[in-house]
Amino acid sequence: MEGTTQPSEGVIGTATLPSGLRGDYDRARADGTLPDTEIARSEADHATWRTLVARQRAIYPGRAASAWLEGLDRLCCDDAVPKLDTASGILRDATGWSLVPCPGLLPDAQFFGLLAKRRFPVTHWIRRPDELDYIVEPDIFHDFLGHVPLLTQPNYADFLESYGHLGLQAERRGQLAPLARFYWFMVEFGLIAERDGLRAYGAGILSSRAETMHALSNAPRRLRFDMARVLRSAYRIDEVQPVYFVIRDYAELYAAIEQAPALLDAAMAAEPIPPGGTEAGDRDWGA
Numbered sequence: 001m002e003g004t005t006q007p008s009e010g011v012i013g014t015a016t017l018p019s020g021l022r023g024d025y026d027r028a029r030a031d032g033t034l035p036d037t038e039i040a041r042s043e044a045d046h047a048t049w050r051t052l053v054a055r056q057r058a059i060y061p062g063r064a065a066s067a068w069l070e071g072l073d074r075l076c077c078d079d080a081v082p083k084l085d086t087a088s089g090i091l092r093d094a095t096g097w098s099l100v101p102c103p104g105l106l107p108d109a110q111f112f113g114l115l116a117k118r119r120f121p122v123t124h125w126i127r128r129p130d131e132l133d134y135i136v137e138p139d140i141f142h143d144f145l146g147h148v149p150l151l152t153q154p155n156y157a158d159f160l161e162s163y164g165h166l167g168l169q170a171e172r173r174g175q176l177a178p179l180a181r182f183y184w185f186m187v188e189f190g191l192i193a194e195r196d197g198l199r200a201y202g203a204g205i206l207s208s209r210a211e212t213m214h215a216l217s218n219a220p221r222r223l224r225f226d227m228a229r230v231l232r233s234a235y236r237i238d239e240v241q242p243v244y245f246v247i248r249d250y251a252e253l254y255a256a257i258e259q260a261p262a263l264l265d266a267a268m269a270a271e272p273i274p275p276g277g278t279e280a281g282d283r284d285w286g287a
């Protein structure tokens, strides 16, 4: 089975990074970002990008969320590895966000600190041609194509900043495990109900061909979004998801952040629900 392109920020919950990461961490600044204003790309890098985007574009109709697709079109990034400065200009005008280059996975404090300032970290390197279907660490294709389109949308942009503030608070309080689950299910693997049916907006879905096909097939369970349930839901990072959660609109995510402090206390005291597990009170989408 093809895996997902994750784990991305699935590293949340650790103060230090695993060894052997691919990025150029020696040159990173204290906030985790790289000083580069422009990153040189080879023609092979651009060809890999174009191949990845074209493959995904072919399967987005009827699967990708409309707001996410609008954002992707605004970024005009189909033909070459995008320049972060150019995309930042588009984001600043739309929502006040900007993009910053980073070596790859970031420790919690750096990651949350950047989000709280409306700065989204994007890994500087792109995967090799033999890694189109699976990559262990997130690269620029996942970080940019998966995450950046929705940063053009005000509701979602406000939510992600508030998630950064909540993360800084949860880190101080030792509550990162349930907060990482929220990010996993609702940022990386979220689904939204649109007028014409379910669509994907999560970065881990839309940057992976296997996950895009799987998430909207008849195979997985789909549950109505419930913040308390999500905070208790354990996940695996090495295979497509057995369950997804569905929101009605992006404002639900922002509202969930406001509920989070009390729910994080409860989630820390409760047993996690195993990946794909069933819980009394689960509300299947469409049931």
Ligand SMILES: [Fe+2]
Binding pocket: 007, 008, 009, 138, 142, 143, 146, 147, 188, 203, 204
């Ligand atoms: Fe990600």
